[in-house]
Each structure stands twice: as C-alpha cells, then as structure tokens.
Amino acid sequence: MAEIKKATGLMDWLDQRLAVNGFIKVMMSEYWIPKNINFLWAMGVVLMSLFMILIVSGIFLLMYYKPDIKLAFDSVNYTIMQEVEYGWLWRHMHGVAASVIFLVIYIHMFTGIYYGSYKKGREMIWLTGMALFGIFSAEAFSGYMLPWGQMSYWAAQVITNLFGGIPFIGEALVIWIRGDFLVADATLTRFFMLHVLLLPLVILLLIAVHFYALRFPHVNNQDSEEFDFDKEAKKYLEGRKKESKVVPFWPVFLSKDFFVVGIALTVFFYLVCFHYDFAMDPINFEPANNMKTPAHIYPEWYFLWSYEVLRGFFFDIGGIAAMDIGLAAFGFANVIFMLLPFLDRNTMHTAPAHKRPMFFVWFWLLLIDMIVLTVYGKLPPTGANAWVGFGATIVFLVLFVLLPIITKIEAKNEGAES
Amino acid sequence: MRELKILVVVLFFTAVVYWGVEPFAHSQMHPHVAPADFSFKDLGHTVGKGDFIKGEELVQANCVACHSVKSVGIQSAMSESDASLAYGVVPPDLSNAGLLYDPAFLSAFLKNPAKAMLVEHKFDQTRTFPMPSYDWMSEDEISSILAFFHSIVKPVSDKALYEEACGRCHDMKYDKTMSHSDKAALTAYMGTLPPDLSIMIRAKSDEYLSTFINNPQKQLAGTSMPRVGLTEKAQNQVISYMEKVGDRKKAEREDLGYKLIAYMVLFTLLAFAWKVKIWREVH
Known part of the structure; x- marks a missing residue:
C-alpha cells in the first residue's frame, strides 16, 4: 500500500488515493494534439456535446414517455409537449440534436477520408468510428419509432420488412425482430429498450474505445x-511553445473547440426554437394508422443515400429480382465504408486529398454522388427520378470498386518517383 | 484564410443537401395548388338583397324540422343522438350561419347542397344527401333566407366557431372537445372516422390548411370531407383555434428562443476571447 501522508489540500488528498494529478496529465494537460489543424478537428468535441445533449434531454423525456402503442403518441404530444413545463424544449432539443448530430458525423467522417486519417496505424480509429455510425443509425431508427406517429409506424414497417429479403431465414428474422407478425406493441417495447438502454451502453463503450484508439x-x-x-x-514543456508542433488537449486544443461548440450551439438553438421541421417531420404529428398508408414513405435525411442505393435497382436483371439486387447493394453500401482502410492500397503513405490527384477526384465524386443519392432518396422514384437514382447507385458502387485500383496506381507512381 | 475556405465548402454542401431534401423534395411531393378561393367563383352565384322578415317565415317553414336556431329560441326537433343516427352527422344549429358561411356559397348550397360541398361523388340514386335541394326556391326567397341569417349574427369566439364549423365531425381531444355525432353513425356516413384535430396544426403546413379547409378536393381528391364554405375571416378563426390547442407553447418557444440564442452568442464571444488569449502563447 502507498504511504499516505496528511493531505495538504483536497487535490492532494484525492491524488494520494486516486492519482488524479497523473490522470489529469495523461488525459488533459499532457495529452498532445498537433498544432497544425483547422476547425474540422473540433467536430469530435462538437459530437460529444451533442451526444451529451441527447443523453440529458433523453433522460427528461424518459420520465414521461410511455412505451405502449395506446399511450405513446399522447404521452409525447400532449403530456410532454403541452403539460410538462418546458417538456417541448427537451423534445425539440432531442429531435433536432438527433438530426444535427448526423450532419456533424458526416463532416467528421469526410474529414477523416480527405486527410487520410483512416490508415497507417489509424485503422482502429476508423473502424470504431464506423461502428459508432452504425450503432447511432440503429439508435436514431429506434428512437424515431417511439412517438408512434404515422412515419414512425410506416418507416418501421418498411425497414423491418427489408430483412425479409435475406435468403432462407428472412421471413423468420422479420418476425423475430418485430416480435409479432406486424409492427405492433411488442415491436415498440423492444425498440424502446434498445433506444434507452442497450444501444446507448454500446455507444458509450465504443466512444471510449474510439478515444483510446487515438492515443497511439x-x-x-x-x-x-x-x-x-x-x-x-x-x-512544449521546456517553454518553447511557439516552436513546438504540438499543443496540450487542455487548455489549448479545447479553448478552440469551445469556440466552435459555441457557434454550433447558437445555430442549434435557433433550429430548436424556430426551424425544427427538417428534424421533426410534420407527418409524424399524425398518429400511427395501419389502415392509412402515407402517400410518400421516406426515412430521415441521413439514411436517404443508402435508402436510394436500396431502391436504385428498380428492374430485374438476368432473372434476379430488383428487390434482391437492391438489398445486396444496400448491404454493400452499409459495410463498404468500414473497409475503407483496406481498400486504399497505398497503405504506407498518408496525405491530404489535394496532394493525391486521383484520390482527390475520387473524394469529390463520392461526396457529390452521395448528395445526389440523398436528394433522390426522398423524391418519388418515378420517371426520370428512378433513372437518376439508378445512375447514382451505379456510380457509388463503381467508385468503391475503383478505389483499390487508383490507390495502387498512386502507390506505384510514388514508388517510381522516390 | 484556409479555414474560411473550408467553412465555405462545408456550408455550401450542407446548404445543397438541406435544399434538396427539404424545400425541393417537398415541392416535388406536394405540388402547389391554386390559392384558397373565398369568393367560390366556381359556383357562379351572386346574392341579391332579400327581406329578412320574409326570410324568417321561410326558415320556419323549411328548416326547423331538422335544424335548431337557438339564438332566436328555436330548439332541435330531435335529440343529438337521434339526429346523428338518422343523418350520420348532427345537423348544424343555424344561429351563426350568416357569420360562418360565405353568402354566395350558402345560396348555391341551398339550391344543391352536395354540389356546393363537392361531395356529389359520395351520393347516387340509392344514397342521397340528407338535406333536400331547395332548387325550387326563387332567387328572391334564397336572398331573403340569407338576409334573415345575416340579421341574427353575433360575434363568436374562435372555439365556438370551430365547434360549429368542424366540431360536429372532428374531435379536439387535447382541448377535451368531442364531436357530438355518434361515432359509429359518423363512420358509416363518412366512410372513415374523421381525424382528431388536436395537433393537426403541427402536421400540416399553413398553405395546406388554408387551401384544404377552403376546398378539401384540391389537396385530397375524392375525400368525403365536404367543402364547408367558410368565409376567410371564419377560416382564420378556425386555424387560430387549432393553433391555440395544437401549438400552445408557441409564444414561450419563440420568447425562449431569443434568450437561448443570446446566451450562446455571449458564450461564443467569451470562448473566442479566451481562445485568442491561449493561442497567442503558442503561435
């Protein structure tokens, strides 16, 4: 046992028992971040802030929400929105943060792709990040079901139905996921459990691993x-701060992050109070009605690109049903980003995209293609829209087939130069 | 400078995505319809100057077997539940007919109710509209009835107006105001139970509500909801009541919004000053 002396103060008392000084050094004041960065490096802390908002607002909502198909809609739209003091504020914050966090996730992700932060030792950061994206998607989907509005019900119906396309086990799988033959009370209760317990736990764990993966x-x-x-x-520690290429996480790196978080939250509260329809779809203010199919069923905006990949194949090819090809493409789209570090065959050289000419073109094509997919994922898939969606889906798939080839050529050219 | 350039790129692509999935997608999914027509031009009716005393006699002779006119002491001949079972929906009290309904609409309505309400598709030889057509009446008689209704109107609250215009079919659960019609009879009559309107104000855009109430067929072709023929003022009172019930925290939300934004702006300015101070040491 360590030798315990009479403490000189609270910090010393804690330090003797918990080694807090060492811990603060490792985590904050001597955790080194490069100095040559821009505001895109603040997105991690912005994400953390939004996630905290989601947890806190979620806890408040949980006090009044009732996971029962007979009570859910009114517990949200009457009890929380009208009866509880500032209940509307927590709900608007929760709904808007859930949408905005995906925008920041996409910015964070494309920053990583642009600057090559996914390879040469940083694979685990990328993999845990993409795992977070996956679990966040499940978290968002399960949360969207809880108010039991029209789109809660019909999106759940359509998305759970997708699993039916999986060969052999599909039909049984759909029933297993829903807990019933249709989306019903059992479905709502289990998605409630996922949303408020299991998935948040997994997210917290993954965030810890994601941060840990940054250390080495x-x-x-x-x-x-x-x-x-x-x-x-x-x-830096010798006082040559201007000369050093690094800064400590606290206070230098965070001082800049706080500023960026301030801007982000200013915009956030504007959206919460004045411009929330993009995140809280008006159609979901109509109660779920299994007899009344909405004219247009679409997922939230952050799922639209992969949804469009799913419905991009709208005709059968070589005897394979359009739906099955779409499902395969959808599966591809959902795992392919995970594999990015291994598809980039120029493994030993990290550089920002503007110093990798072919990759630079690839990057912007990917971004533009995903935006096209996103927009057309919401439009009715008829006439010319269906063909644009099909074209953009093909471009998406081809881009990922090309990536190993162009990075291989890149590696070869660099090898020839040196 | 480089950061500014990056910011412009991020904002540009964010704006494109927003535009694509919100204004653009919605304009494609919900095409614009012609604005609300409060003069009901399609009916081609004009109203002459009638004699309200003659109008009262006509109302006594033709209307009160089914309708009440409570403001002048005429009570319903049937109880609400009996009337609902007989007609599907409780016939309206006519005390405020001169206030609620546009005169040109009302005169066309008296001559052929189903046609004015745009619900002819629901009725045929075997299933007729509960109210008979008064197409045998002269223009002068119609004008006189209108003059009578006009002579007895008094201003009514938004809620009372809503109850007369919409509340015979629709519930407003969050204001504990339920339709007086028998649910089963109403469902059989309309083909489906008319939706609760508690938070319809959050579910539909202003443009949708204004054109839909004015003419339901424009937004939902084939719907069994009738065109009610509300004047512009009456329709605005209905919408104002719907907002009071369905979005009752609006004032609080907007007031708090400014405060939250002001707080975050202050936070951002302080954070910026601190950041400049800290980074001066390392740059």
Missing part, C-alpha cells in the same frame, strides 16, 4: 505530417 497513432494534422510527438512535447 495520435491525431492527424492538416498536412498529414509525421513527427516525433515525444520530442515536440518536450519542446
């Missing part, structure tokens, strides 16, 4: 420059 390869910088962190940290 370190945070990337905007020139993807590789340098000796220990040497730069030493410079």
Whole structure:
C-alpha cells in the first residue's frame, strides 16, 4: 500500500488515493494534439456535446414517455409537449440534436477520408468510428419509432420488412425482430429498450474505445505530417511553445473547440426554437394508422443515400429480382465504408486529398454522388427520378470498386518517383 | 484564410443537401395548388338583397324540422343522438350561419347542397344527401333566407366557431372537445372516422390548411370531407383555434428562443476571447 501522508489540500488528498494529478496529465494537460489543424478537428468535441445533449434531454423525456402503442403518441404530444413545463424544449432539443448530430458525423467522417486519417496505424480509429455510425443509425431508427406517429409506424414497417429479403431465414428474422407478425406493441417495447438502454451502453463503450484508439497513432494534422510527438512535447514543456508542433488537449486544443461548440450551439438553438421541421417531420404529428398508408414513405435525411442505393435497382436483371439486387447493394453500401482502410492500397503513405490527384477526384465524386443519392432518396422514384437514382447507385458502387485500383496506381507512381 | 475556405465548402454542401431534401423534395411531393378561393367563383352565384322578415317565415317553414336556431329560441326537433343516427352527422344549429358561411356559397348550397360541398361523388340514386335541394326556391326567397341569417349574427369566439364549423365531425381531444355525432353513425356516413384535430396544426403546413379547409378536393381528391364554405375571416378563426390547442407553447418557444440564442452568442464571444488569449502563447 502507498504511504499516505496528511493531505495538504483536497487535490492532494484525492491524488494520494486516486492519482488524479497523473490522470489529469495523461488525459488533459499532457495529452498532445498537433498544432497544425483547422476547425474540422473540433467536430469530435462538437459530437460529444451533442451526444451529451441527447443523453440529458433523453433522460427528461424518459420520465414521461410511455412505451405502449395506446399511450405513446399522447404521452409525447400532449403530456410532454403541452403539460410538462418546458417538456417541448427537451423534445425539440432531442429531435433536432438527433438530426444535427448526423450532419456533424458526416463532416467528421469526410474529414477523416480527405486527410487520410483512416490508415497507417489509424485503422482502429476508423473502424470504431464506423461502428459508432452504425450503432447511432440503429439508435436514431429506434428512437424515431417511439412517438408512434404515422412515419414512425410506416418507416418501421418498411425497414423491418427489408430483412425479409435475406435468403432462407428472412421471413423468420422479420418476425423475430418485430416480435409479432406486424409492427405492433411488442415491436415498440423492444425498440424502446434498445433506444434507452442497450444501444446507448454500446455507444458509450465504443466512444471510449474510439478515444483510446487515438492515443497511439495520435491525431492527424492538416498536412498529414509525421513527427516525433515525444520530442515536440518536450519542446512544449521546456517553454518553447511557439516552436513546438504540438499543443496540450487542455487548455489549448479545447479553448478552440469551445469556440466552435459555441457557434454550433447558437445555430442549434435557433433550429430548436424556430426551424425544427427538417428534424421533426410534420407527418409524424399524425398518429400511427395501419389502415392509412402515407402517400410518400421516406426515412430521415441521413439514411436517404443508402435508402436510394436500396431502391436504385428498380428492374430485374438476368432473372434476379430488383428487390434482391437492391438489398445486396444496400448491404454493400452499409459495410463498404468500414473497409475503407483496406481498400486504399497505398497503405504506407498518408496525405491530404489535394496532394493525391486521383484520390482527390475520387473524394469529390463520392461526396457529390452521395448528395445526389440523398436528394433522390426522398423524391418519388418515378420517371426520370428512378433513372437518376439508378445512375447514382451505379456510380457509388463503381467508385468503391475503383478505389483499390487508383490507390495502387498512386502507390506505384510514388514508388517510381522516390 | 484556409479555414474560411473550408467553412465555405462545408456550408455550401450542407446548404445543397438541406435544399434538396427539404424545400425541393417537398415541392416535388406536394405540388402547389391554386390559392384558397373565398369568393367560390366556381359556383357562379351572386346574392341579391332579400327581406329578412320574409326570410324568417321561410326558415320556419323549411328548416326547423331538422335544424335548431337557438339564438332566436328555436330548439332541435330531435335529440343529438337521434339526429346523428338518422343523418350520420348532427345537423348544424343555424344561429351563426350568416357569420360562418360565405353568402354566395350558402345560396348555391341551398339550391344543391352536395354540389356546393363537392361531395356529389359520395351520393347516387340509392344514397342521397340528407338535406333536400331547395332548387325550387326563387332567387328572391334564397336572398331573403340569407338576409334573415345575416340579421341574427353575433360575434363568436374562435372555439365556438370551430365547434360549429368542424366540431360536429372532428374531435379536439387535447382541448377535451368531442364531436357530438355518434361515432359509429359518423363512420358509416363518412366512410372513415374523421381525424382528431388536436395537433393537426403541427402536421400540416399553413398553405395546406388554408387551401384544404377552403376546398378539401384540391389537396385530397375524392375525400368525403365536404367543402364547408367558410368565409376567410371564419377560416382564420378556425386555424387560430387549432393553433391555440395544437401549438400552445408557441409564444414561450419563440420568447425562449431569443434568450437561448443570446446566451450562446455571449458564450461564443467569451470562448473566442479566451481562445485568442491561449493561442497567442503558442503561435
């Protein structure tokens, strides 16, 4: 046992028992971040802030929400929105944060792709990040069901139905997921459990692993420059702060993040109070009615690109049903980003996209294609729309087939130069 | 400078996505319809100057077997539940008919109710509209009835107006106001139970509500909901009541919105000052 002396103060008392000084150093004041970064590096902390808002507002909502198909709609739209003091505020914050967090996730993700922060030692950061994306998607989907509005019900009906396309086990799987032959009370209760317990637990765990995965390869910088962190940290600690290429997480890195978080939350509260329809679809303010199919069924905006990949194939090809090809393409779209570090065959060289000419073109094509998929994922899939969706789906698939080829050529050219 | 350039790129693509999935997609899914027509031009009716004393006699002779006119002491001949079972929906009290309904609409309505309400598709030889057509009446007689209704109107609250215009079929659960018609009879008559309107104000856009109430067929072709023929003022009172019930925290939300934004702006300015101070040491 350590030798315990009479404490000189609260911090010392804690330090003798919990080694808080060492812990603060490791986690904050001597956790080194590159200095050569821009505001895109603040997205992690913005995400963390939004996630905290989701947890806190979610806890408040949980006090009044009732997971029962007879009570759910009124518990949200009457009890929470009208009866409980500021209940509307927590609900609007929860709904808007859930939508906005996906925008920031996409920015965070495309930043990682642009600066090559997914490879050469940073694979685990990417993999845990994409796992977070997957679980967040499930979290968003299960949460959308809870108010039991028209789109809660019909989106759940359509999306759970997708699993029916899986060969052999499909039909049984759909019933197993729903807990009933149709989306019903059993479905709502189990999605409620997923939304408020299991998935948040997994997210918290994954966030911890995601942060931990950053420690060894370190945070990337905007020139993807590789340098000796220990040497730069030493410079900083010796007082040569201007010369050092690193800054400590606290207070230097976070001081900038707080500023970015401030801007993000200013916009956030504007959206919460004045412009929330994009996140809280008006159609979901009509109670679920299994006798009345809405004219247009569509998922929330952040799922639209993969939804469009799913319905992009609208005709049978070579005897295979359109629906099955779509489902296969959908499966492909949902795992392919995970594999990015392994599809990039120029594994030993990290550089921002503007220093990788072919990859640069690939990056912007991917971004534009995903935006086209997103927009057409919402439009009715008729006439020319269906063909644009089909074209954009093909481009998406081809881009990922091309990635290993162009990165291989890139590696070869670089090899020839050096 | 580089950060600014990056910011412009991020904002640009965010704006494109927003535009695509919100205004653009909605314009494709819900095509615009002609604005509400409060003069009911399609009916081609004009109203002459009638004699309200003659109008009262006509109302006594033709209307009160089914309708009440409570403001002048005429009670219903049947109880609400009996009337509902007989007609599907409780016939309206006519005390405020001169206030609620546009005169040109009302005169066309008296001559052929189903046609004016745009619900002819629901009725045929075997199933007729509960109210008979008064197409045998002269223009002068119709004008006189209208003059009578006009002579007895008094201003009514938004809620009372809603109850007369919409509340015979629709519930407003969140204001504990339920339709007086028998649910089963109403369902049989309308083909489906008319929806509760408690938070319809959040479910539909202003444009949708204004054109839909004015002419349901425009937004929902084939619907069994009748065109009610409300004047513009009466329709605005209905919508105002719907907002009071369905979005009752609106004022609080907007007031708090400014405060939250002001708080975050202050936070951002302080954070910026702190950031500049801290980074001066390392740059």
